[in-house]
Structures are given as structure tokens and as C-alpha cells.
Amino acid sequence: MKLHLGGFHDCTAPSSDKIFIKATGGGAYKFADLFKEKLGVSLDKEDEMECLVTGANFLLKAVHQEAFTYLDGQKEFAQIDPNDLYPYLLVNIGSGVSMIKVDGDGKFERVSGTSLGGGTFWGLGRLLTKCKNFDELLELSHQGNNRVIDMLVGDIYGGTDYAKIGLSATTIASSFGKAISDNKGLVDYKPEDISRSLLRMISNNIGQISYLNALRFGLKRIFFAGFFIRGHAYTMDTISVAVNFWSKGEAEAMFLRHEGFLGALGAFMSYEKQCLDGLTVNKIPQRFPISVSSAGNKIYCSMNGKSNDNESIECTVYRT
Ligand SMILES: Nc1ncnc2c1ncn2[C@@H]1O[C@H](COP(=O)(O)OP(=O)(O)O)[C@@H](O)[C@H]1O
Ligand SMILES: CC(C)(COP(=O)(O)O)[C@@H](O)C(=O)NCCC(=O)O
Numbered sequence: 001m002k003l004h005l006g007g008f009h010d011c012t013a014p015s016s017d018k019i020f021i022k023a024t025g026g027g028a029y030k031f032a033d034l035f036k037e038k039l040g041v042s043l044d045k046e047d048e049m050e051c052l053v054t055g056a057n058f059l060l061k062a063v064h065q066e067a068f069t070y071l072d073g074q075k076e077f078a079q080i081d082p083n084d085l086y087p088y089l090l091v092n093i094g095s096g097v098s099m100i101k102v103d104g105d106g107k108f109e110r111v112s113g114t115s116l117g118g119g120t121f122w123g124l125g126r127l128l129t130k131c132k133n134f135d136e137l138l139e140l141s142h143q144g145n146n147r148v149i150d151m152l153v154g155d156i157y158g159g160t161d162y163a164k165i166g167l168s169a170t171t172i173a174s175s176f177g178k179a180i181s182d183n184k185g186l187v188d189y190k191p192e193d194i195s196r197s198l199l200r201m202i203s204n205n206i207g208q209i210s211y212l213n214a215l216r217f218g219l220k221r222i223f224f225a226g227f228f229i230r231g232h233a234y235t236m237d238t239i240s241v242a243v244n245f246w247s248k249g250e251a252e253a254m255f256l257r258h259e260g261f262l263g264a265l266g267a268f269m270s271y272e273k274q275c276l277d278g279l280t281v282n283k284i285p286q287r288f289p290i291s292v293s294s295a296g297n298k299i300y301c302s303m304n305g306k307s308n309d310n311e312s313i314e315c316t317v318y319r320t
Contacts, residue, residue: 020044022267024051025094049100051266053108056090056223058269059258067223067254070236071244078254089219091210092262093226095119099213112213114206118228121202128198129191137195138232144196149189151177175201196234203235207242207253214251222253227260 023035023043032043059066061082068077090100090108097117102108122134131137153162154169155178161168176197179189206224214222222243229235236255243253258265 018042022046022270024048024263024267046267046270048263049098049108049110050106051263051270052090052092052098052225053100053102053106054266054269054273055262055264056102056225056256056266057085057105058265059256059262060085060223063257066257068257069240069252069254070233071240073233073237087217087219088221088223089210089214089217091206091222091224091226093117093206093224093228097206097209097226099210101213101217101219111217112209114209116202116205118202118226121198121228125195125198128186128194131191131195138199138230140192141195141199141234142192144190144192144194146172146193146197146200148193149178149197150175150200151181172200172204175204199235200238203238204242207239208246210239210253211243211246211251215247220251222251223256224253225256225259225262229255229259231255231259 019040020042021035021044024046025048028043028045032045035041035043060080065077067080068075070076086107087101087103089111090102092098092100095118097114098110099112100108101111122137125131125137129137129140131140150172151174152169153167153171153173154160156162156173157169159169167173210222210224214220224236224239236253240253243251256262
């Protein structure tokens with residue numbers, strides 16, 4: 001509610017009383033006029049990939065138990081040595097998917113991506129199941145059985161494995177493949193089965209492309225982030241299985257506790273970069289330095305340096 005009061009004054013132009021806030025992603029462009037019109041706030045646009053990487057690096061170095069593996073329902077926190085973090089592959093699953101090779105602070109390259117991402121799951125799911133919101137679709141996938149719709153290796157090979165090339169009877173041979181052979185229409189399939197197949201198809205595909213990119217650059221660690229994951233067990237499990245399957249156990253999928261906030265965090269941290277990198281000390285606003293701490297699922301960023309009480313800002317980033 002106090003966004004328009006708590007915005008920042010542009011520290012590169014002290015004479016200006018323009019209020020701005022950092023923002024990233026497509027929304028920073030798309031909604032810039034709306035923010036200006038409704039709140040009188042200008043959006044200071046930060047590059048999305050840069051913010052994702054800054055956010056991920058910060059979390060992986062500063063937050064205890066940020067990264068974890070997830071396989072067969074088991075969540076295991078990974079010990080990340082900040083001195084041995086790079087290189088790694090960051091896979092951000094939002095509407096679409098970006099794959100970024102990270103070599104250090106500010107050192108990265110977007111090496112690949114796919115348009116089959118969270119938007120695909122939600123978009124197709126909405127059309128096929130009539131779900132009204134994402135959570136409902138995700139919830140449905142819990143109860144579904146993908147074998148009803150997916151064509152398995154066993155369906156093609158008369159119930160047996162195709163052992164010669166290492167495919168078990170239960171491996172999905174063709175996502176949604178059964179829908180062609182049955183004399184059935186959409187109404188004959190349960191929404192929960194459709195949701196389950198869809199989630200597996202998207203997660204599997206992302207896991208596979210990610211692993212292939214990790215292989216391409218010799219990267220052992222793959223961190224998956226983005227709001228698509230939402231800590232959802234089946235999504236993480238499917239991605240992990242895909243990475244494990246394609247890498248023959250060589251690579252490991254890892255997830256982040258604050259997976260949906262990398263971009264926002266990176267944009268937030270760019271206040272520090274902008275003001276501390278390029279300016280002399282007397283031009284730095286009193287609010288700095290930023291002090292950062294974490295507890296449980298929350299990260300506390302207090303920008304309270306020597307400022308008076310009116311100027312201090314405390315920002316809490318938390319997952320719902
Ligand atoms: N409550 C929700 N409403 C809509 N989409 C959601 C929700 N929770 C998770 N998602 C998933 O998150 C995706 C968007 O992820 P996000 O990281 O916010 O990407 P973007 O940067 O494209 O907005 C959606 O396509 C959808 O798959
Ligand atoms: C264009 C985007 C970077 C925007 O990010 P998003 O809002 O999806 O998080 C992303 O959707 C993307 O990388 N899409 C995949 C494009 C491709 O490489 O095929």
C-alpha cells in the first residue's frame with residue numbers, strides 16, 4: 001500500500017525528486033505506464049537474466065539450506081561451498097524456460113531455452129480441464145494417473161520391457177499417445193489424469209533439455225527455479241527422474257527454497273550495485289548498506305545504514 005511512498009529516489013540524479021523502484025522481467029516493460037499512472041512510480045528496468053543470476057548467486061551463497069535434491073519423496077539439503085559454486089546451469093521455469101550457464105558473479109550466458117514451460121502447462125491444462133486456476137490444476141495432478149493417457153513402452157511392446165535399448169515397460173513412450181488409439185473424446189478422460197500427463201510431459205521435457213545442456217558444457221550441477229515449481233513434489237520428482245534417467249545417474253537436479261523470487265531479489269540487489277559500484281561515497285543514499293539475514297523461509301533485507309527512522313526500509317521476501 002505504501003509503494004508510492006517507499007520508492008527510491010534516483011541516486012544517480014540527486015536533484016531529481018523522481019521516485020523509482022527496480023523491476024525486472026517483461027512486466028517491467030508491460031506495466032511501466034500503469035505504475036506511473038496509478039502510483040506515480042517509475043520502474044527502473046533491470047535485465048531479467050542478470051537479475052535471475054544475481055538472485056541465485058546470492059541465495060546459494062548466503063542462505064543456509066537453500067538448495068536441495070528431491071527424489072522418491074526425499075528432500076535432502078545440499079551443502080554448497082560458496083568457493084566451489086561455479087560453473088552451474090540455472091534453469092528458470094516461468095511462462096517459458098531459460099537455461100543459463102553461470103560462471104561467476106555477473107558472469108553468465110543464456111545457452112538455451114524452450115517455449116514449453118509453465119505457461120504451456122497452465123494454458124493447455126486450462127483448455128483441457130476447465131480448471132479455473134493454477135493451484136486447482138496442480139492439485140488435480142496429485143490424484144491423477146498418467147498411464148491412462150500416456151502410451152508406455154509396455155503398451156507398444158505387449159507389456160514387456162524393451163530391454164535391449166534400456167527402456168522399461170513403464171517408461172513413457174509417447175506423452176498423450178493413448179488418446180489417439182482409444183475411441184474416446186476429451187469428456188471420457190478424467191481432468192486429474194490429463195493434468196498428471198501434462199505435468200509429466202512438461203517436466204520431463206525440461207529435465208531432458210536441461211541435462212543435454214549441462215552435458216554440452218560439462219556442468220555437474222543443475223539448479224531449477226521459477227514459479228512453475230512452487231515446491232510441488234511431483235514436479236520436482238519428475239524433473240529429478242528425467243535428469244537422472246538421461247544422465248544415467250551422472251547429474252543431479254537441485255531445487256531452491258526461494259525458487260520463485262530470484263528475479264525480484266536480483267532487481268532488489270541492483271540498488272546496491274548501482275549505488276555502490278559507480279558512485280563516490282558521499283553520493284550514496286543514507287539507507288545503505290543493505291544488511292541481509294535469513295530465518296526459516298524468509299530473507300530479511302534491511303536497508304537501514306545510518307538513516308533516520310523515516311528512511312529505513314525493511315523488506316521481507318517470503319514464499320507463500
Ligand atoms: N497461482 C498461479 N497462477 C498462475 N500461474 C502460476 C501460479 N503458480 C505457479 N504458476 C506457474 O508459474 C508460471 C509463471 O512463472 P513465473 O516465474 O512467474 O514466470 P513469468 O516470469 O513468466 O511471470 C505460470 O506459467 C504457471 O505455470
Ligand atoms: C522470453 C522469456 C525469457 C521470458 O521469461 P518468463 O517470463 O517466461 O520467465 C522466456 O519465456 C523464455 O526464455 N522463453 C523460451 C524462448 C526459447 O528459448 O525458445
